[in-house]
Amino acid sequence: MASIVLEESRKLGIKITGLTFRSQEVEPGFVFFALKGANVDGNRFIAQAVQNGAALIVSAQEQALSVPFLLSHDIDKDMADAAYEFYGRPSDSLGMIGVTGTKGKTSIAYLLESILTQAGRKVGALGTVSYRIAGRKICDAPNTTPAALVLFKLLAQMKAENCQNVVMEVSSHALELQRVRHIWYDTAIFTNLQRDHLDFHQTFENYFKAKVKLFENIADTNNPKPHRAAIINIDDPYGQKLADMLQGRVRVITFAQENAADFRATNIREFLTHTEFEVNGHKARINLLGKHNVYNALAAWAAAVANNIPEEVILKGLAALPGVPGRMERIAGKQDFFAFVDFAYTDESLQRAFATIKPFQKGKVFLVFGCGGQRDRTKRPLMGKTACTNADYVFLTNDNPRCEDPKQIFNDILAGMQGCTNYEIVPDRAEAIRRALTAAHKDDIVIVAGKGHENYQLVGTEKKHFSDQEEILDFLREKKYV
Numbered sequence: 001m002a003s004i005v006l007e008e009s010r011k012l013g014i015k016i017t018g019l020t021f022r023s024q025e026v027e028p029g030f031v032f033f034a035l036k037g038a039n040v041d042g043n044r045f046i047a048q049a050v051q052n053g054a055a056l057i058v059s060a061q062e063q064a065l066s067v068p069f070l071l072s073h074d075i076d077k078d079m080a081d082a083a084y085e086f087y088g089r090p091s092d093s094l095g096m097i098g099v100t101g102t103k104g105k106t107s108i109a110y111l112l113e114s115i116l117t118q119a120g121r122k123v124g125a126l127g128t129v130s131y132r133i134a135g136r137k138i139c140d141a142p143n144t145t146p147a148a149l150v151l152f153k154l155l156a157q158m159k160a161e162n163c164q165n166v167v168m169e170v171s172s173h174a175l176e177l178q179r180v181r182h183i184w185y186d187t188a189i190f191t192n193l194q195r196d197h198l199d200f201h202q203t204f205e206n207y208f209k210a211k212v213k214l215f216e217n218i219a220d221t222n223n224p225k226p227h228r229a230a231i232i233n234i235d236d237p238y239g240q241k242l243a244d245m246l247q248g249r250v251r252v253i254t255f256a257q258e259n260a261a262d263f264r265a266t267n268i269r270e271f272l273t274h275t276e277f278e279v280n281g282h283k284a285r286i287n288l289l290g291k292h293n294v295y296n297a298l299a300a301w302a303a304a305v306a307n308n309i310p311e312e313v314i315l316k317g318l319a320a321l322p323g324v325p326g327r328m329e330r331i332a333g334k335q336d337f338f339a340f341v342d343f344a345y346t347d348e349s350l351q352r353a354f355a356t357i358k359p360f361q362k363g364k365v366f367l368v369f370g371c372g373g374q375r376d377r378t379k380r381p382l383m384g385k386t387a388c389t390n391a392d393y394v395f396l397t398n399d400n401p402r403c404e405d406p407k408q409i410f411n412d413i414l415a416g417m418q419g420c421t422n423y424e425i426v427p428d429r430a431e432a433i434r435r436a437l438t439a440a441h442k443d444d445i446v447i448v449a450g451k452g453h454e455n456y457q458l459v460g461t462e463k464k465h466f467s468d469q470e471e472i473l474d475f476l477r478e479k480k481y482v
Helices: 004-011 042-051 075-086 105-118 148-160 172-176 204-219 237-246 291-306 311-320 347-360 380-390 406-414 429-439 468-478
Strands: 018-020 030-034 056-059 069-071 095-100 123-126 130-133 136-140 165-169 187-190 229-233 251-256 263-270 275-279 282-286 338-342 365-369 393-396 423-425 445-449 456-459 462-465
Touching: 004 056, 004 069, 004 075, 018 075, 030 042, 030 075, 042 056, 056 075, 075 148, 095 105, 095 204, 105 123, 105 165, 105 291, 105 311, 123 148, 130 148, 172 204, 187 204, 187 237, 187 291, 204 229, 204 237, 229 237, 229 291, 237 251, 251 291, 263 291, 263 347, 275 291, 282 291, 282 311, 291 311, 291 347, 338 347, 338 468, 347 365, 347 380, 347 445, 365 380, 365 429, 380 393, 380 406, 393 406, 393 429, 429 445, 429 468, 445 468
Parallel strands: 018 030, 030 056, 056 069, 095 165, 095 187, 123 165, 187 229, 229 251, 251 263, 338 445, 365 393, 365 445, 393 423
Antiparallel strands: 123 130, 130 136, 263 275, 275 282, 456 462
């Protein structure tokens, strides 16, 4: 479908030199999309964009301006249409692999990136931690799935650098906001569906419908990619529902630990350093912890097979990945206790973190966690209950409070901790981490949850540098453990 933005610019004789929704990025010849987000209204920055040389302003609100203006009835769609055309339809000639689901997207993307690299392919990667080409970080990731203007620019760069495959995490927000409009996927992976993002989707059913859109893309008869496949976890009830929906429409490849599937893991052996398992007669090893990461390895394995990677290469690729930033990431020195940083920000992911360490627990478990501000409030009491039920002691602290009162966040969490006494509130996250590490003795386990790979703290409208990993390492250095 033609872009009305680019058509309008051609009619007006405007030579477009760039596209952006950030006024500070505008240069002469740029189209500025005045995007109204959840927290910032781009219409407030139109004057700055004009001053910087914008050649065309696009907005969903009528404007009287000194430069050409286009009224948009669907600005998300118009941005995607313009970016797809402006950057030369880059996704059409790339092997696109999309990963969606509540948990596991990042680990699967890293595992697949490792496998494809082992197979000699040049890989682009887009996900929660960073955006990469052939393992080289282009930049940190402000969004799991970037906005369409950023996404197609990155895909064009990946195409120019001769990437063969792009592995990308596809969030439910991206699917709803049309960020991945015009991308035809070769492979789509479904991990699981758990409570999250209900502040955005309102209902669980809406959340599932958003995820389904990625698989409607794979099953669409207009999809020109010749070897399409849907990779689905059928141990998850929503995965089974999705597999049933797609049968007869597209190639469905299933994976599981409990149910019969195309790729089923057996003989799982867990360690605090790695995990071993078997799949269809092949022995495999990953340097990731927990049975949930076996699911992630199965997803990557099945997707690799769908992309014609031999199984001996898959095994090497799985074993080659040293770990995933912020996913049960062990911070090790000479200390006689264990410290992990994990991106657990739902009650289910907290439960998984506890389940991962339980077989090896000899001492006490200390947990540091909080909940993000201006995000789904319904999960807060659930996380509180999971925390105080499974940990010996909990240090409740701030985790990106944003513009919400931290006291309100704590009160929501405490609603699930009624009757519990094994916690204290330590608003300063650095102090909470230090208290947990100070309390730990031989064989104890400290889990610092919620932020994972993030190296910032969002307080009010300010973004401050903060890293759980750095705080732990600073403590270990101070105590002469490293």
